[in-house]
Amino acid sequence: MADLSQLRSEIDRIDTQLFELFSQRVDVARRIGDYKRERGLAVFDPTRERQKVADAGGRVPPELSTYAQVLMELLMEAARSQEVDPAAFADADFAPIERAVEQTPAVFPSTAQVACQGVEGAYSQIAADRFFRHPSISYLDSFEGVFRAVEQGLCQYGVLPIENSTAGSVNKVYDLMMEHDFHVTRTSRVRIDHNLLAKPGTRLEDVRDVYSHEQAINQSQAFLSTLPNVRVHVVENTAMAAKRVSESDRADVAALSSRPCASLYGLDVLAECVQDRDNNYTRFACISRDLQIFPGADRTSLMVVLNHEPGSLYKMLAKFYALDLNLLKLESRPIPEREFEFMFYFEVAAPVASPEFKTLMTTIGQHCQEYRYLGSYTEVL
Ligand SMILES: O=C(O)C(=O)C[C@]1(C(=O)O)C=C[C@@H](O)C=C1
Numbered sequence: 028m029a030d031l032s033q034l035r036s037e038i039d040r041i042d043t044q045l046f047e048l049f050s051q052r053v054d055v056a057r058r059i060g061d062y063k064r065e066r067g068l069a070v071f072d073p074t075r076e077r078q079k080v081a082d083a084g085g086r087v088p089p090e091l092s093t094y095a096q097v098l099m100e101l102l103m104e105a106a107r108s109q110e111v112d113p114a115a116f117a118d119a120d121f122a123p124i125e126r127a128v129e130q131t132p133a134v135f136p137s138t139a140q141v142a143c144q145g146v147e148g149a150y151s152q153i154a155a156d157r158f159f160r161h162p163s164i165s166y167l168d169s170f171e172g173v174f175r176a177v178e179q180g181l182c183q184y185g186v187l188p189i190e191n192s193t194a195g196s197v198n199k200v201y202d203l204m205m206e207h208d209f210h211v212t213r214t215s216r217v218r219i220d221h222n223l224l225a226k227p228g229t230r231l232e233d234v235r236d237v238y239s240h241e242q243a244i245n246q247s248q249a250f251l252s253t254l255p256n257v258r259v260h261v262v263e264n265t266a267m268a269a270k271r272v273s274e275s276d277r278a279d280v281a282a283l284s285s286r287p288c289a290s291l292y293g294l295d296v297l298a299e300c301v302q303d304r305d306n307n308y309t310r311f312a313c314i315s316r317d318l319q320i321f322p323g324a325d326r327t328s329l330m331v332v333l334n335h336e337p338g339s340l341y342k343m344l345a346k347f348y349a350l351d352l353n354l355l356k357l358e359s360r361p362i363p364e365r366e367f368e369f370m371f372y373f374e375v376a377a378p379v380a381s382p383e384f385k386t387l388m389t390t391i392g393q394h395c396q397e398y399r400y401l402g403s404y405t406e407v408l
Contacts, residue, residue: 060110154311239283
């Protein structure tokens with residue numbers, strides 16, 4: 028039997044030939060690109076690609092068929108990337124980003140009119156205080172109201188929760204993203220401590236009804252199960268729950284809310300930090316209507332509708348991998364009225380000034396049906 032170094036030499040020889048042929052293939056593709064450009068033909072030819080993939084599957088033993096097909100797709104993707112004229116893409120897709128980088132002020136504003144969902148004391152307010160030194164906050168009933176206030180220019184910025192470390196993504200916000208025009212200018216992680224608040228005089232054992240937001244209830248299951256005979260009620264948000272308890276004439280009701288709500292609504296803390304996990308964080312996004320890219324932006328959010336075919340998500344992820352861009356978040360939501368079609372939300376680590384970011388933004392359109400660039404920003408602590 029041949030020894031390992033001999034076998035490896037054989038593999039190396041084959042790889043040398045493979046990559047020599049690969050470069051030759053790309054050279055031919057470049058010439059095809061010139062030909063197509065002169066005649067105004069599309070680079071992507073789906074009929075030809077389907078034939079090539081099917082053909083590749085039949086050229087190898089059956090157990091290698093899928094690998095051969097994936098390899099063929101990769102070869103054609105490389106070919107396409109060299110057939111397009113990068114300058115043509117760059118102008119159309121990158122100009123608004125370059126303009127925003129130039130025109131955005133060097134410093135994030137310390138004060139602004141900011142839309143938050145809920146009432147005073149809501150976690151969104153804590154996040155708004157994190158983003159701005161002196162925010163002037165307008166409280167709205169719903170997440171939709173926050174999107175609208177920003178879209179219509181009634182508020183310069185809006186603050187929305189996007190995910191929680193225990194309960195996961197805030198699906199409602201992701202669904203609304205599809206319906207509204209906005210950009211992301213900042214994100215922040217806020218530590219969430221839920222406390223059981225009640226009117227002075229109420230004892231823990233008196234409590235019969237607890238009010239809170241659905242996520243706070245989900246995040247405090249272990250504590251709630253220790254309270255006997257308690258009914259739990261979902262309300263719009265945790266601060267609203269505290270307000271409701273403070274206005275109630277009953278002495279057996281309590282709210283799961285933030286600590287600032289206790290002083291704000293004149294309530295006592297019956298139990299502190301009752302969430303299931305100690306490291307409970309909610310991430311908030313600060314949105315604006317126009318694209319603003321502040322200095323240091325190193326994260327990018329994209330909403331993408333992929334082609335409804337096998338491998339399309341894989342190809343998009345391969346793109347990030349090929350550009351060495353770390354994927355920070357991937358969320359998918361069904362698109363209303365489009366059966367089994369999904370909107371993918373990607374967050375990638377990509378400094379705006381990096382060549383990889385520019386390559387991503389000038390070629391992403393080749394890999395999907397539609398995409399929306401939501402912005403580039405930093406996550407503030
Ligand atoms: O045959 C072509 O038209 C090419 O551009 C070459 C090629 C390939 O790599 O084989 C690349 C892109 C097209 O979508 C189809 C095929």
